[in-house]
Amino acid sequence: xxxxxxxxxxxxxxxxxxxxxxxxxxxxxxxxxxxxxxxxxxxxxxxxxxxxxxxxxxxxxxxxxxxxxxxxxxxxxxxxxxxxxxxxxxxxxxxxxxxxxxxxxxxxxxxxxxxxxxxxxxxxxxxxxxxxxxxxx
Amino acid sequence: xxxxxxxxxxxxxxxxxxxxxxxxxxxxxxxxxxxxxxxxxxxxxxxxxxxxxxxxxxxxxxxxxxxxxxxxxxxxxxxxxxxxxxxxxxxxxxxxxxxxxxxxxxxxxxxxxxxxxxxxxxxxxxxxxxxxxxxxxxxxxxxxxxxxxxxxxxxxxxxxxxxxxxxxxxxxxxxxxxxxxxxxxxxxxxxxxxxxxxxxxxxxxxxxxxxxxxxxxxxxxxxxxxxxxxxxxxxxxxxxxxxxxxxxxxxxxxxxxxxxxxxxxxxxxxxxxxxxxxxxxxxxxxxxxxxxxxxxxxxxxxxxxxxxxxxxxxxxxxxxxxxxxxxxxxxxxxxxxxxxxxxxxxxxxxxxxxxxxxxxxxxxxxxxxxxxxxxxxxxxxxxxxxxxxxxxxxxxxxxxxxxxxxx
Ligand SMILES: Cc1ncc(COP(=O)(O)O)c(C=O)c1O
Numbered sequence: 001x002x003x004x005x006x007x008x009x010x011x012x013x014x015x016x017x018x019x020x021x022x023x024x025x026x027x028x029x030x031x032x033x034x035x036x037x038x039x040x041x042x043x044x045x046x047x048x049x050x051x052x053x054x055x056x057x058x059x060x061x062x063x064x065x066x067x068x069x070x071x072x073x074x075x076x077x078x079x080x081x082x083x084x085x086x087x088x089x090x091x092x093x094x095x096x097x098x099x100x101x102x103x104x105x106x107x108x109x110x111x112x113x114x115x116x117x118x119x120x121x122x123x124x125x126x127x128x129x130x131x132x133x134x135x136x137x
Numbered sequence: 138x139x140x141x142x143x144x145x146x147x148x149x150x151x152x153x154x155x156x157x158x159x160x161x162x163x164x165x166x167x168x169x170x171x172x173x174x175x176x177x178x179x180x181x182x183x184x185x186x187x188x189x190x191x192x193x194x195x196x197x198x199x200x201x202x203x204x205x206x207x208x209x210x211x212x213x214x215x216x217x218x219x220x221x222x223x224x225x226x227x228x229x230x231x232x233x234x235x236x237x238x239x240x241x242x243x244x245x246x247x248x249x250x251x252x253x254x255x256x257x258x259x260x261x262x263x264x265x266x267x268x269x270x271x272x273x274x275x276x277x278x279x280x281x282x283x284x285x286x287x288x289x290x291x292x293x294x295x296x297x298x299x300x301x302x303x304x305x306x307x308x309x310x311x312x313x314x315x316x317x318x319x320x321x322x323x324x325x326x327x328x329x330x331x332x333x334x335x336x337x338x339x340x341x342x343x344x345x346x347x348x349x350x351x352x353x354x355x356x357x358x359x360x361x362x363x364x365x366x367x368x369x370x371x372x373x374x375x376x377x378x379x380x381x382x383x384x385x386x387x388x389x390x391x392x393x394x395x396x397x398x399x400x401x402x403x404x405x406x407x408x409x410x411x412x413x414x415x416x417x418x419x420x421x422x423x424x425x426x427x428x429x430x431x432x433x434x435x436x437x438x439x440x441x442x443x444x445x446x447x448x449x450x451x452x453x454x455x456x457x458x459x460x461x462x463x464x465x466x467x468x469x470x471x472x473x474x475x476x477x478x479x480x481x482x483x484x485x486x487x488x489x490x491x492x493x494x495x496x497x498x499x500x501x502x503x504x505x506x507x508x509x510x511x512x513x514x515x516x517x518x519x520x521x522x523x524x525x526x527x528x529x530x531x532x533x534x535x536x537x538x539x540x541x542x543x544x
Contacts (some may be wrong), residue, residue, distance in 0.1 A: 003455070011455060017523055034541035035526060036486035038449055038466060059525040063451035063466075067523065085169035112542075123319065 001052055003064055010068035015075050018057045020044045026054075026062035028121025032112040039066045039106065043113035045085070047121050053077045053085055058113075065103040069093050069110035077114065085118050140508045147461040148439060148498030149293055149321060154390065155346035155499065159236060161393040165386040173383050174374060177328055184385050191392025195353050199319075199338060200329035207354045207375045208388050212320040212341030214368075215354035216243045218379060219316045219337040222365030224251050225286050227314075231282025232257045237270045238481045239297070240289045243316050248287070262288075266483050267432035268297035276307045286315045290338075291322035294465060294478040294494055295431030296440025298326060305334025319543040320344055320352075324398035325437055327407065336363050342387065346499060347394030351387035354379075373441065405499065409438040412497055412506050417441050418512035424517055427528075430479055430492060441495040442479070444488040447527035448520040450475075453493055454522075456516035460509055465492035487526075487536075 001009070019042070020027045026047045033040040039062030046055040056074035060067045072093060077085055090107035093099070099107055145153075154162075165187060173188045175181025192203040209215045220234075236248055238261045251257035260278040264270055270288055279286075286308050291298045301317060308315035316337040322328055323338075324345030330338055341352040356378065357363045371380030398405075420429060426446040442465075445453065450466025463474030466489075474480075475489035484492075495509070521527040526536060 011452070014523060031525065031541050035490075035536060036541075038487075038490040040525055040541070041235045042528075059523055061447060061524045061530060062449050064455040066449075067452060114541075119339065 004121040006072075006097045007064055007068040007099070010071040010097070011064045013116075014058075014067060014071045016055070016057050016071070016078075017128065019059060020046055020055075020057055026121070026125075028117045028119070028124065030113045030116025030118075030120055032116050033062070033109050035061065038062060041066065041070045041109055041113040043073060043110075043117040044071060045117045045121060047082065047118075047125075051082050053080050053082070053118075056117075062102070062106065065097065065099055066109065068097050069099075069106045070113060072096060073110045073114055075108060082118055082122065085114055088114055138431045140502070140504050142459045144460045144509060145520075146495045146497055146501070146505075146506050146509060148501075149296075149437075149494065149496035150463060151343045151349065152498055153500065155167045155350040155394060155397060157397060158347055158390045158393045162390040165389050167386075171385075173385060174372065176219065184485075186322065187389050188383055188385060191388045191395075192398075194392035195340065196355075198328065198399050199323060199340070200312050200331050201354055201355050202358070204376075205355050205357055205358050208383055208391075209352045209354055209376050209379055210350055210384070211343070211352040213243045213340050213352075214379075215339035215341070215352045216241070216318055217247055217523060218354050218368050219339060220244065220247045220285065220287065221251070221368055222378070223314060223316070223337070223363075224255065224257065225366030226364050227284040228255070230249075231280075231284045233280050233282045233391045234259050234280045235262060235283055235285065235286045235313075236260070237262050237299075238285055239268055239270075239292055239295075239478045241293060241320075241324050244289065244318055245289055259528055264297075264481050268292055268295050268430075268482055269432060269433070269435060270299055270304065270476070272300065272303035272307045275304055276311070279307075279311050279313060283311070283313050285486055286313055288315070288317055289321075290317045290319040290328065291326065291437050292431065292478060293321045294476060295442045295482070296321075296437035296496075297431045298322065298435045298437060301333035301335065305332075309334050314361075321437065324395065324402070325409075325439065327402070327539075330357070336361070342391035342394055345394050345398050347391045349388050351391050353391065385534060406438045409497060410499075412501060412503065413439055413441050413495075414495070415503070416495060416506050416510060417443075419506070420513055423510065423514035427517075428484075428488070430482060430484060436442070439497045441497075442492060443495070444479070444484065444492045445517050446491060447524045447530060448517055449490050450492060452520055453491075453516060456520060457512055460512065463494040463496075465494070466490045 056077040058070040090111040093107035171180030171184035173184040336357040338355040343349040430442040450464030479489040
C-alpha cells in the first residue's frame, strides 16, 4: 500500500507520543478500539482551569494510518476548548491525512478517542460540556 | 557492513529466476520455438524433446515417472485441476471431501465452490498448536462417501511440514485419493509421492527459482490409476487432461529449476537452516514477548514466522519498508480477518495481527540476516514505546480482562 506523505510524516515523527499520569490534575484519558481488531488508541488531554486543552498525548497500537490519525488528533487538540475538541470530525482527519477508504475506520477511531478523552475529563471534573461525550472505555 | 537495499525476505511468496534457469530457457524463445505437438518437423520434435526432458526433471524431484506429470500454468491451476477434476470424475461415488484447515486459499476456494454449487460437503481437519495435522484426525473425518483428502505438504505462512507418510497410509487404507498442495515444499525438502502415498500433487515453478506462470500436477498412474475430468478443453494436450499449447520456455525453466533443486537440496537446505536459525535467535535475543508460530521441529528450513506482542503487523512493515516481508495482519490483506492459518494454531487474534513472516532463499546473505535482525529489534522497540498495550502490560494490566470497546 502506498502511504500519503502526511501519514508517513506522522508515522516517522509522531507528535506528542507518550502518556500523562492518569490521576494528574486536569487529565482526561480515552482508550478506544480492541486488540483483536488490530487497533487500540489511547488519547489523553490536559485541560486547564479555563477549559482550554493545554497539552495532549497519544499511544497507538495499530497500522500506520491509525498512528497518524491519533498523532494528528493530539496536534489539533492543543489550544482548543472542550467544545471545540468535541467538534473535530473524522472526515477532517481523512482529508488532512489523505486516507484511502479502507483506512477511514482509523479516523473514526481517532474521533472516538477524542470524545472519550474529553468526556473522561468532563466526567471527572464534574463539568458539563454543551455537547456532552462518552466516557472512556 | 554493506548490504544492498531493499532486502528480499519474501521467498515464500515468489523467488527470482536462477540465472542458470534463465540461460536454459533463452534458446526456447527464439531458436527452438516449435510447437511441441507438431509431429511433422524437426522444430516440433526439438520442442517436444525439451518438454520431455523437463517432465523427467520434475518427475525425478518428486519421485514420480515422467508420464505422471501434467504441466499447467501454475500452482493455482494445478489445484483447480486436481480437486475439480476429481469431483467431476468421482462425483457419482460420493460428494464428501476432507481438507486440512490450514490448506491454501486456492484449495479452500475451489472446495467452497463445490459445496456451494455442486452439493459437496467438506470436513475441515483441525491442526495442533504447531500446525500439524494428525493422521488420526484425518481418519476420523473420513466417511463412506469421501472421495478426496487434501493436506498441504508445507504451509506457506508458518512453514509447518506435515507427516505425509502417515496421512498417506490412512488414505490408502481407506481407498480415498490423497491430494497435496506441495508448492511450498517441492525443491526445499525431499518429496516422494510413492513413499508418501500421494495420488495428486501440485507444484509451481516460481517458488523454486523457476519462472512464474508454469506449474505441474502429478497424477498417479498406478495403484490406483487416477482419472481426472479436464478443466480446459481443446487440443487434447497433456494426455487430454490439460489442453493448450505448452509454454515451452517456461516448462524448460521449471525442469532446470527442479534439476538444480534436486542437486543442491542437501547443501542448500542446510545453509538455509543455519541462516534462519541465526535470524530467529538474533530476534529472540533482542526482544522479549515474541513467539515463533508453527512447529520449530517440522518446519521448512527457510521459514520463520514470529508474533511480536503489542505491535501491529502493518505498522511493522511500514517501519521495515526496505525489507520485503509478509504479515498475517488483516491490514495487509484484502480481507478483514487476520491470518486464518495462525488463528488455527489457537493463537489469539491480537497475536495474529502482530505476526511477520520472514522467508529467506538461495540469494540471502549472512550480512542481510544481520542487518534485518538489527532493524527488526529497533523497529519493534520503537513501536512498543508507542503502544498502549505494551504500556498496560508493563504496568501489570491483564489485557484479556480489559473491557475493550468493540468497533
Ligand atoms: C501454498 C500455495 N498454494 C498455491 C499457490 C499458487 O501457486 P501459483 O502462484 O503458481 O498459482 C501458492 C503461491 O502463490 C502457495 O503458496
